Amino acid sequence: MAQAKKTERPDGRKLNETREMEAKVGIIKRADGSAMFRMGKTIAYAAVYGPRELFPGFMQNPEKGILRCNYDMMSFSVTERKRPGPSRRGVEISLVTKNALGPAVNLDQFANTVVDIFIIITQADAGTRCAGITAASMALADAGIPMKDLVSAVSVGKVNGRIALDLVKEEEDLDGTTDIPCAIMSRNNEITLLQLDGDISEAELIEAVELAKEGCHKIYEIQKEALKEKYKEIKNE
């Protein structure tokens, strides 16, 4: 009995279950596109501005527009106050987020411009880079940026020796946990982000990525629903 208890997840979820999710699009009126995505206690907001002419001019690409991304967590988003301002972690997550979204957007028609994405985490319980990517992808679609597909992201991992979907902080913090944030374009299952922190065998990694795909397909449906919902609201105004 004690053994069974030990392998239970802290919030009682099944191993292949995500946390409860919520998505909303068009929430920041002055942005060209915006969205909120909540996964359990992790909440991400994303705002998109552009395409707009990029200054200074030497940074412009005369062949296509460029993406720029800034990720940050609010000081009060975690139990121990996060120091405000840029951090190494913020720089890394901004970069991997930009790279995860890049394959989905097509800025060929927008030479010399920039599309800025700002992601802010208001509440963090692990998986913030994934929630940020999911929110940003909806915000890009809301801004009308040409896209191949939406990008959906979730973290998978090995917790207590078992492969589990959408880890919470308590699980991430356990000794021996392997955390694998993944981002996927669901239409062709193209993986645009795969990071790995910890140890895992090849067979387990394959199992974990398959589980991430399942989770991302579920998130994809919620993203599409939230985008449609915005237009329902406009129709009813």
Ligand code: CDP
């Ligand atoms: O959030 P994500 O899992 O993408 O990235 P992480 O660097 O692995 O951080 C895991 C979690 O640690 C975050 O989601 C926060 O809950 C927590 N954290 C924190 O409490 N204080 C920080 N300065 C950074 C992260």
